[in-house]
Amino acid sequence: MGAEAAMTQDEHEPGAAGPGAGAGTRPEDDPGRGVLVAFGRQLKLLRVQAGLDRSEFGKRTGYAPQSVASFEQGRRIPPARFIDSADEALGAGGVLKALKDEVARAQYPAFFRDMARLEARAIGLSVYANHAVPGLLQTAEYAGAVFRIQRPLLEDEVIEQRLTARMTRQEIFTRRPAPLLSFVVEEVVLRKPIGGREVLRGQLERILLAGQNRNVEIQVMPTDREDHAALDGPFTVIETADGKRLAYTEVQEDSRMYSGHRKVHELESRYSILRSQALTPCESLAFVEDLLGVG
Missing domain, CATH: 1.10.260.40 (lambda repressor-like DNA-binding domains)
Known part of the structure; x- marks a missing residue:
């Protein structure tokens, strides 16, 4: 999608791009x-x-x-x-x-710019990921591999720009006051060797470090769960400093920013159920340690 995220559902921002x-x-x-x-x-x-x-x-x-x-x-x-x-x-x-x-x-792909702006000022983020480790948790090596394997191929200059932008987003972890950050990540994501085994190992270590922060909760959704509240794909729920709640979805470079109460509430409820189905934060960090062989 070559325009900023579309604002959909009950409210549609003036001038925002529509679907497609x-x-x-x-x-x-x-x-x-x-x-x-x-x-x-x-x-x-x-x-x-x-x-x-x-x-x-x-x-x-x-x-x-x-x-x-x-x-x-x-x-x-x-x-x-x-x-x-x-x-x-x-x-x-x-x-x-x-x-x-x-x-x-401008350093972000067009479809992500609205989300980047909101993310930088958010006081709370709830992120569900089922394809790759969320960008906020990625190491530079893992993120670089994600960009390099993208098809069609990205130019080296674009990869460098996007890598810099992704690492800049992680300043959210040192912001004060600290935002509340919640992540639910599919087990398969943590087993997928994007960039190779060593890159994956470094990525798992990064997840363990991030999970030590008091404002960060990381949960793993086991593959063998019979119940799953989010089979429709990844999404993020955003809480802003002025009390607004929005939701963001993205697939194949097509993004949507929802502001309508009904849709946002639906995704918030879905995320709450998802958290109850996943491993607890403590169980999840222990799971990651086991994957690393240090548990």
Whole structure:
């Protein structure tokens, strides 16, 4: 899906994409691409007005001239630290910094941008995963393998951008006040050797470490359970600081953001039942230890 997540059910956000929006779109039609191009043009204009060539500007910001060129041409996503340094070096008075949030969102695939924005500010997340380890729990090695095996193949530059974005999302674990994070993960996900056995081992160790946090609960859904409340696929329930509850679903790069009470309540109830069917958090960490051979 080449547009931001569609807002569906009882409420439909004005201007949000509808179901199937973005089918057949080209990379240059991606709104995130437009943000990067606009930022790059503004950056170049300010640099030229300041009388700096790319080499001198690169020295002042700590980036190679080739990187500066990529930022100006909208081919690479500039990190937040570069934007801050560039704004100061060019005396932009906050013009570049004002675009920082929009530039940051551009590093995510279009269908995930609304979710990334909500996730970064959420006070509670309930995540059910049945295909791969949730992105918030992934190691860099596991995430890199997920991106590399994607079909059609992603360009190396896109993989690098998405990997950086995924690791940045994990800052949620150090946020204060700490959000409440709940994960229910299918047993088969923990046995799937994406990236190889060593990568999987590192991933399981990462899950154990994350599960030690007091605000994080990780539960395993055993494959041999006869009852299962979420056979329709993965989803996430989001609680925002202003008391709103939303739900997000995603399949084959087609995403939906639900805000209607009926649908959100349905998925919340489904998640509650799922948690009761899964192993408890303590049992789940012991299960992961057994998989690692340290139990």
